[in-house]
Structure formats: C-alpha cells, structure tokens
Amino acid sequence: MNLDFNPEEIAFRDExxxxxxxxxxxxxxxxxxxxxxxxxxxxAWHKILGAKxxxxxxxxxxYGGTGWTSTQRYIWSEENARVDAVMPLPFGIAMVxxxxxxxxxxxxxxxxxxxxxxxxxxxxxxxxEPGAGSDLASVKTTAVRDGDHYVINGQKxxxxxxxxxxxxxxxxxxxxxxxxxxxxxSFILVDMKTPGIxxxxxITIDGGHEVNETWLTDVRVPIANRxxxxxxxxxxxxxxxxxxxxxxxxxxxxxxxVEKLKQIASTEVIDGKPLMNDDSFxxxxxxxxxxxxxLEFTELxxxxxxxxxxxxxPESSILKVKGTEIxxxxxxxxxxxxxxxxxxxxxxxxxxDSSNEFPIGPDYAHHSAPMYFNMRKTSIYGGSNEIQRxxxxxxxxxx
Amino acid sequence: MDFNFxxxxxxxxxxxxxxxxxxxxxxxxxxxVASEAxxxxxxxxxxxxxxxxxxxxxxxxxxxxxxxIDAMIVMxxxxxxxxxxxFIPSVVCAGGFLKHAGSAAQKEExxxxxxxxxxxxxxxxxxxxxxxNLADLETVAKKDGAGYVLNGHKAVVIGxxxxxxxxxxxxxxxxxxxxxxxxxxxxxxxxxxxxTRDYPTVDGRRxxxxxxxxxxxxxxxxxxxxxxxxxxIERVVDEATAALCxxxxxxxxxxxGMTVEYSRQxxxxxxxxxxxxxxxxxxxxxxxxxxxxxxxxxxATLKLDEDEVTRKKAVSAAKVRIGQAGRFVGQESIxxxxxxxxxxxxxxxxxxxxxxMMNSEYGNxxxxxxxxTALSAGEMKAAAE
Ligand SMILES: Cc1cc2nc3c(=O)[nH]c(=O)nc-3n(C[C@H](O)[C@H](O)[C@H](O)COP(=O)(O)OP(=O)(O)OC[C@H]3O[C@@H](n4cnc5c(N)ncnc54)[C@H](O)[C@@H]3O)c2cc1C
Ligand SMILES: Cc1cc2nc3c(=O)[nH]c(=O)nc-3n(C[C@H](O)[C@H](O)[C@H](O)COP(=O)(O)OP(=O)(O)OC[C@H]3O[C@@H](n4cnc5c(N)ncnc54)[C@H](O)[C@@H]3O)c2cc1C
Numbered sequence: 210m211n212l213d214f215n216p217e218e219i220a221f222r223d224e225x226x227x228x229x230x231x232x233x234x235x236x237x238x239x240x241x242x243x244x245x246x247x248x249x250x251x252x253a254w255h256k257i258l259g260a261k262x263x264x265x266x267x268x269x270x271x272y273g274g275t276g277w278t279s280t281q282r283y284i285w286s287e288e289n290a291r292v293d294a295v296m297p298l299p300f301g302i303a304m305v306x307x308x309x310x311x312x313x314x315x316x317x318x319x320x321x322x323x324x325x326x327x328x329x330x331x332x333x334x335x336x337x338e339p340g341a342g343s344d345l346a347s348v349k350t351t352a353v354r355d356g357d358h359y360v361i362n363g364q365k366x367x368x369x370x371x372x373x374x375x376x377x378x379x380x381x382x383x384x385x386x387x388x389x390x391x392x393x394x395s396f397i398l399v400d401m402k403t404p405g406i407x408x409x410x411x412i413t414i415d416g417g418h419e420v421n422e423t424w425l426t427d428v429r430v431p432i433a434n435r436x437x438x439x440x441x442x443x444x445x446x447x448x449x450x451x452x453x454x455x456x457x458x459x460x461x462x463x464x465x466x467v468e469k470l471k472q473i474a475s476t477e478v479i480d481g482k483p484l485m486n487d488d489s490f491x492x493x494x495x496x497x498x499x500x501x502x503x504l505e506f507t508e509l510x511x512x513x514x515x516x517x518x519x520x521x522x523p524e525s526s527i528l529k530v531k532g533t534e535i536x537x538x539x540x541x542x543x544x545x546x547x548x549x550x551x552x553x554x555x556x557x558x559x560x561x562d563s564s565n566e567f568p569i570g571p572d573y574a575h576h577s578a579p580m581y582f583n584m585r586k587t588s589i590y591g592g593s594n595e596i597q598r599x600x601x602x603x604x605x606x607x608x
Numbered sequence: 609m610d611f612n613f614x615x616x617x618x619x620x621x622x623x624x625x626x627x628x629x630x631x632x633x634x635x636x637x638x639x640x641v642a643s644e645a646x647x648x649x650x651x652x653x654x655x656x657x658x659x660x661x662x663x664x665x666x667x668x669x670x671x672x673x674x675x676x677i678d679a680m681i682v683m684x685x686x687x688x689x690x691x692x693x694x695f696i697p698s699v700v701c702a703g704g705f706l707k708h709a710g711s712a713a714q715k716e717e718x719x720x721x722x723x724x725x726x727x728x729x730x731x732x733x734x735x736x737x738x739x740x741n742l743a744d745l746e747t748v749a750k751k752d753g754a755g756y757v758l759n760g761h762k763a764v765v766i767g768x769x770x771x772x773x774x775x776x777x778x779x780x781x782x783x784x785x786x787x788x789x790x791x792x793x794x795x796x797x798x799x800x801x802x803x804t805r806d807y808p809t810v811d812g813r814r815x816x817x818x819x820x821x822x823x824x825x826x827x828x829x830x831x832x833x834x835x836x837x838x839x840x841i842e843r844v845v846d847e848a849t850a851a852l853c854x855x856x857x858x859x860x861x862x863x864x865g866m867t868v869e870y871s872r873q874x875x876x877x878x879x880x881x882x883x884x885x886x887x888x889x890x891x892x893x894x895x896x897x898x899x900x901x902x903x904x905x906x907x908a909t910l911k912l913d914e915d916e917v918t919r920k921k922a923v924s925a926a927k928v929r930i931g932q933a934g935r936f937v938g939q940e941s942i943x944x945x946x947x948x949x950x951x952x953x954x955x956x957x958x959x960x961x962x963x964x965m966m967n968s969e970y971g972n973x974x975x976x977x978x979x980x981t982a983l984s985a986g987e988m989k990a991a992a993e
Binding site for chain 1: 734736737739740741744763764784785805807808809810811815817875876877878884886887939942943946947949950951952953957958960961964965968972974977978
C-alpha cells in the first residue's frame with residue numbers, strides 16, 4: 210500500500226495542469242455544477258479535449274481512450290476540479306459509448322464513437338417513462354418491426370437536456386409476450402431529428418429547464434440502429450448502469466465545493482467574526498470533509514480493484530449513495546452559510562440595468578438556493594438511493 | 609390545562625380554511641406568484657373583511673380581543689395554502705410594535721389602517737452583515753432637531769414591495785453590536801431618500817433591498833424610547849418567530865399528507881410504493897416530526913407573554929425543533945415523490961422550498977440553539993448563586 214504519486218505521475222500532473230491552464234475557457238471557470246448553461250458552453254471543453262484526444266480517458270485505447278492508469282485518471286479529475294471545469298456530459302462518453310464498443314457492430318462503432326469523442330453529437334438517455342421509474346423493466350414504449358425499420362411509439366420522461374440532443378439511446382419493448390418484463394426489451398439508437406419525436410420541457414423546482422418529456426409517435430428507425438441482440442436490451446441497460454462508476458461519486462468536484470464553502474464561510478460574518486470561526490458551523494464543515502475523505506478512499510479502493518481486473522460490481526452503489534449524500538449536504542451548507550441572501554431569486558429579477566448581473570447580495574449567494582433545490586435530484590436519479598440500498602441488500606448482503 | 613380553541617377561534621380557522629380552499633388553490637397561487645405584483649391586494653382586503661387582521665389585537669386597540677393564539681391559527685392556515693400575503697410583517701411585527709409600545713397617537717394613526725388593510729407594513733431589520741443578530745446594526749438614526757436622519761441599508765425586507773410603510777431598526781447610540789442605543793422608527797416608504805430594489809424570492813414571495821439616504825423623520829416616528837428598543841424588538845421578533853413556526857406546521861402537514869397520498873397512488877414493481885416498508889417508516893417519522901412541531905408551536909405561543917427568559921427559551925426551542933422537522937419533512941417529501949417531486953408543476957416542491965427558507969428566517973437552527981444554550985447556562989449560574 211502506498212499513497213504517494215511516483216515521479217511519472219507528478220510529471221503527468223504537471224502536464225495536465227499546464228494544459229488546463231492554457232486551454233480551459235476562462236469564462237467557464239467555476240461553472241462545472243451549473244445546470245443553466247448554453248449548448249455551446251456545455252460543449253466547449255469537450256471539443257477542446259476531443260481535439261487533444263483526452264475526452265474519454267476511461268475508454269479502451271483502440272476506440273480513442275487515453276490508456277491512463279487509474280491513478281492518472283484520478284489526477285485528471287482532481288486537476289479539472291481545480292477550475293471546476295464543465296466536463297463532457299455522461300450520456301455519450303460514459304453511458305452509450307461503452308455499450309456501443311462492447312456490444313455494437315463495427316459499423317455502429319465507426320459511425321458513432323468518433324463523434325462522441327469529438328463532442329460533435331450530443332446524446333440523451335431515453336430510459337425512464339411515466340410508469341417506469343425505479344421499476345425500469347416495466348417500460349411500455351414499443352418498437353414494432355416494419356420491413357427493415359422499427360416503428361417506435363410511446364412516451365419517455367425526465368430525458369436530461371434532450372432539447373440539445375442529436376441522438377438518444379432508448380429502451381423499447383420489442384416482445385410484449387416475453388415471460389419476464391426484462392426479457393422483451395431492446396436497446397435502440399434514435400436520431401432525435403426523426404419525424405414523430407416531440408421534446409417538451411419540464412421545469413424543475415430550481416426554475417431550470419434540464420429535463421424533458423419525449424414523445425414518440427410512429428418514429429421510424431432502421432433496425433441497424435439496434436445495439437446487440439433483439440430482446441436483450443435489459444442486459445446492456447444494466448451493463449451501462451453498473452459500468453458508469455467512475456465519476457459517479459463526484460469526489461473531485463465535492464472537494465472543490467468544500468473549498469468554495471470554506472471561502473464563503475470565511476467571508477460571511479457572524480457577530481463581527483468570520484462564520485468559519487464559529488464552532489457549530491465549522492464542525493459541520495469538518496464532518497462533511499471527513500465523510501468526503503471516507504468516500505474518496507472507498508472510491509480509490511474500488512478503482513484499484515478495477516485496475517486488477519475485478520469487474521464493476523454492486524459496490525458502486527456505495528459510491529452512488531454516499532457521493533450524492535455529500536453533494537446534497539454541500540449545497541445545503543452553502544445555502545446555510547450565505548444566510549439572508551439565500552432568499553433572492555435571480556431568475557425572476559427584472560433586468561432594469563439591462564445587464565446579466567443580479568445586483569442583490571454577494572455573487573456567491575445567487576445560486577445557493579437553486580443549487581440546493583436542484584441537488585435533491587441526485588438521490589432520485591441514476592437508480593434512487595432506496596433502490597441502491599435494495600441492490601446492496603440483495604447483491605452484497607444476500608438477503 | 610386546555611388545548612382547545614375558543615368558539616371564535618374555531619370560526620376564524622374554519623372561514624379562513626374555506627377561503628383558502630376556494631380562492632387560493634395551487635394554480636391560483638402560481639399565477640399570483642408569477643404576476644407582476646406578486647400578491648393580491650384584493651385578497652388581503654378580504655382577509656381584513658374576515659376580521660383576520662384584527663384578530664390578535666385587544667378590543668381597546670380596536671381589535672377582536674385575541675392575541676398570539678389567533679396569529680398562530682391564521683399562520684397555520686397560511687402555511688397550508690402557501691399564502692404569500694404579509695400577515696407576519698404587517699400584523700404581527702408592525703402591529704406588535706404598535707400594540708406593545710406605540711403612543712396613543714401612533715396607534716390611532718396606524719393600527720386601524722393595518723387592521724383594515726388600508727396600510728401595509730414591512731419590517732426592515734436585517735442587514736447585509738448582521739446575520740441573525742438583531743443588535744448588529746450599521747443603519748444609523750442621527751438626532752436632528754426634534755427628529756432624526758436615517759442612513760443605512762436593510763437586506764431582504766420581506767413584503768417591502770407591497771408596503772407603504774416600514775418599521776426600521778437603527779442605531780441612535782452605542783457601538784455596532786451594543787444592546788443599548790437601538791431605536792425603532794416608522795418610516796413612510798415614499799419618504800424622500802428611501803429607495804428600494806424589488807425582487808422575487810426563491811419561495812414565491814417578494815422582497816426588497818431598502819436604502820436610506822439622509823431620510824428625515826419627525827420625533828413622532830420613534831416607537832418607544834430612544835436607545836432602549838432591543839428588548840421590544842426581541843419580543844416582537846419572538847412573536848413573529850412563533851407565528852412562523854405555525855406557518856411551518858401548516859406547510860409540513862400538507863407536504864406529509866401529499867406524500868402519503870402519492871405513495872398510495874404511485875405504483876412500481878406492481879405495487880403501491882407506500883407498501884415498501886422503508887418508505888412507510890420514513891413517512892411515520894415525518895408524521896412524528898409534524899406532531900412534535902405542533903406541540904412546540906403551542907408551547908412557544910402559550911409562553912409568549914411570560915418573563916423574558918422563559919419566552920426566549922420557549923421560542924428558541926420551538927424554532928430549533930421546527931427547523932429540523934421542516935428540513936426532514938421537506939426533503940423526504942421530495943424523495944418519496946421521486947422525479948415528480950422535482951417538478952415546478954407539482955405543489956409539493958413549493959412546500960419544500962418554503963420550508964427550506966423558513967429555516968433561515970428570524971434565525972436558523974444554530975442561532976436558536978446558541979441562544980437557548982446561553983439562556984440555560986445563565987439560569988444555572990443564577991441558581992448556583
Ligand atoms: C433531474 C433528473 C434527471 C433525470 N435524467 C434522466 C435521463 O436523462 N434519462 C432517464 O431515462 N431518466 C432520467 N431520470 C429519471 C430517474 O432515473 C428516475 O426519476 C428514477 O429512476 C426514479 O423513478 P421515479 O421518478 O419514477 O420514482 P419512483 O420510482 O416512482 O420512486 C418514488 C419513490 O419510491 C422509492 N422506491 C421505488 N421503488 C422502491 C423499492 N423497491 N423499495 C424502496 N423504495 C422504492 C424511490 O426510491 C422513490 O423514493 C432523471 C430524473 C431526474 C429527477
Ligand atoms: C436510472 C437507473 C439507474 C440504475 N442503476 C443501477 C445500477 O447501477 N446497478 C443495478 O444493478 N441496478 C440499477 N438500477 C436498478 C435496476 O433498474 C433494477 O431495479 C435493479 O437492478 C434490479 O433489477 P430487477 O428489475 O431485475 O429487480 P427486481 O428484483 O425486479 O426489483 C428491483 C428492486 O425492487 C425491489 N422490489 C421488487 N419488487 C418488489 C416488491 N414487490 N416489494 C418490495 N420490493 C420489491 C427489490 O428488492 C429490488 O431491489 C437502476 C435503475 C434506474 C432507474
């Protein structure tokens with residue numbers, strides 16, 4: 210056991226740090242957790258990394274991965290967190306791509322992977338439906354064969370940022386008569402510009418437009434866009450869910466968040482002294498940091514296991530549960546730190562000085578309440594924290 | 609001991625509940641919150657017609673002869689309906705200052721107007737760097753002939769966009785956080801030198817930054833005696849805090865009820881999610897938190913007229929407990945609703961937001977825990993001597 214970086218790793222850190230300093234867009238520093246970015250802002254860093262060949266460190270090298278060790282990937286996320294970088298969204302790079310390179314045809318790999326790497330095509334995830342949330346296997350959207358096409362009908366929901374998406378990966382029912390609901394599902398790639406697709410916004414409690422309803426009416430999709438075997442989609446879907454483990458804990462970003470929180474708490478005053486000097490507040494920050502350290506070392510242990518060839522397992526549920534609890538606590542303490550100025554709502558402000566600035570209270574306070582509201586999603590999505598505990602119950606405890 | 613409401617209180621509650629049900633449904637409220645004005649003056653007038661705004665005032669003062677229990681009843685119903693109109697700032701705070709310390713002339717001029725909704729007050733006490741310390745004031749009122757000249761900046765003054773008058777705390781002497789040297793004034797919002805920047809809040813209300821630049825007021829603007837207002841401010845803020853606890857109780861009850869109902873309707877894995885024991889127990893915990901919050905609100909409200917230490921401990925205890933309960937009930941309401949809880953379209957998220965923001969109004973959990981602990985320590989010391 211050894212926690213130190215070796216000289217090559219230190220050289221690697223210096224290299225990526227210099228690259229980020231030189232190339233990361235200055236106007237996007239500190240924007241990594243924001244949900245209200247434009248398409249261009251979401252894609253800016255992704256495109257720079259794509260050109261450099263660094264947009265998908267976790268992929269196998271032959272498809273465009275970087276071949277970095279798990280330690281190097283750890284360094285990479287730490288360095289990006291230093292500027293709170295707007296990282297490539299997970300839907301293409303981390304979700305659909307591993308399914309495509311593991312189960313797709315050569316044509317599919319050639320057609321889709323390069324544009325995922327470069328950031329040229331934006332992907333969304335069409336899993337959930339109004340009636341199929343935690344019980345994902347109960348999806349009702351149907352894909353019926355018609356010659357060399359599927360005709361898709363149904364409704365997906367919660368489709369994150371589908372308003373920007375070029376492509377979506379959808380779970381559709383191809384065999385309504387299968388013995389088990391899990392057995393009749395296929396994994397299908399859909400061009401979001403196909404006629405019959407309608408994307409309608411859902412506004413969340415923070416006021417943002419991050420999710421959508423996606424309605425599909427007689428959407429014709431070539432059968433060649435199915436990944437893997439017909440009716441085996443559930444296997445790929447679960448592969449994808451379990452595979453998406455690196456980054457799920459959000460350790461590097463939360464560490465950066467704790468730094469920011471401490472800065473805010475050092476600026477805010479209570480009875481004339483910095484809030485950070487207040488014992489009861491400082492203890493809560495310490496508790497958060499301690500929990501984050503425990504998570505970090507759990508993640509490092511998991512990554513080390515993965516490097517030794519242990520496949521991703523149900524332990525990733527620990528990272529999901531603890532990582533999201535920490536992200537939520539962080540935004541909660543930030544809101545607490547800003548005190549009275551958490552209340553003003555920047556979105557509703559009439560811009561009487563015709564600038565984008567919101568002139569009420571300190572800048573760091575403007576997003577504190579909306580961020581706290583928004584982060585309640587993290588214990589709901591990606592398999593809710595109750596479902597994750599069910600998975601640990603069943604898969605690890607064997608109960 | 610008696611925890612029953614009088615017949616009159618029961619009537620207030622029932623008629624207010626009916627009015628909110630009929631004219632303050634969730635969609636109507638959403639429309640109001642999104643409108644330019646952000647409230648309904650005509651609704652406020654209806655509340656006045658019902659007698660709500662006079663309920664907590666004595667008959668001598670022209671009220672219905674009630675008190676803090678009546679304010680509690682009103683605010684619990686307001687909490688259930690997420691009512692935005694400014695009962696606490698105008699009736700509990702401004703009304704409280706006037707009834708406890710107003711001169712006959714001040715009462716004459718303002719109380720009837722408050723009760724009749726002809727005049728609406730906001731309470732400008734918080735400052736950008738004061739956090740929850742009521743004595744941490746940078747706003748100053750300098751003696752000028754018989755009157756005063758005010759300078760300063762008040763932060764997030766709830767209801768100020770709707771108000772025509774302000775109650776303002778300011779320093780007339782002493783150093784920044786001294787207990788002495790604080791005074792309270794009535795200031796016309798239209799007075800020369802008062803400027804405001806209005807904005808919405810994240811929980812559907814309106815507030816302003818209020819700036820005072822050489823604002824002249826007469827001697828008759830001063831409530832109570834110069835430089836000795838802190839105990840009065842603390843008393844009124846305690847009354848406002850108790851009323852806020854009642855609002856939280858109302859909001860918590862509705863959020864819990866909606867969650868239980870949703871868990872009955874929502875099916876996953878072929879069964880209502882309310883059948884999953886982990887969710888059942890959590891909803892039981894929410895229920896217990898709500899019940900404890902009701903108890904604490906009654907306790908604090910019943911002790912508002914006792915001696916200062918008893919009152920302060922009671923109010924701080926209630927605010928701590930209700931802050932914790934509101935957090936738990938709010939968060940779990942969202943969690944158990946799943947994705948639906950995250951939507952602006954569903955009411956439950958709005959209850960969560962209001963419960964969140966109530967936590968920091970009039971002092972958060974840490975603030976009241978600190979005050980409670982200091983008072984307890986003081987009592988132990990006194991007993992030992
Ligand atoms: C902001 C956001 C973004 C999202 N993005 C996407 C996306 O891009 N693509 C996509 O396909 N989906 C997305 N989702 C959907 C997300 O995966 C679902 O919300 C999630 O699976 C939960 O489903 P549900 O909302 O229907 O809640 P439900 O399944 O109805 O759950 C309600 C409650 O019941 C609990 N529960 C359910 N089953 C059990 C059980 N067996 N035991 C104990 N408790 C249980 C849940 O934990 C939850 O607390 C997103 C959701 C949100 C909120
Ligand atoms: C967006 C998203 C991300 C997910 N991520 C992962 C992941 O990374 N890894 C993973 O393995 N799964 C993940 N899941 C969960 C996955 O969809 C399945 O729910 C889970 O894997 C179990 O599969 P199943 O449907 O075969 O299990 P099932 O046994 O059919 O049920 C799923 C869970 O619900 C409980 N359950 C089912 N029926 C009942 C009942 N009648 N009463 C009480 N409890 C019941 C079970 O305890 C079980 O834990 C995710 C789900 C979503 C929506």
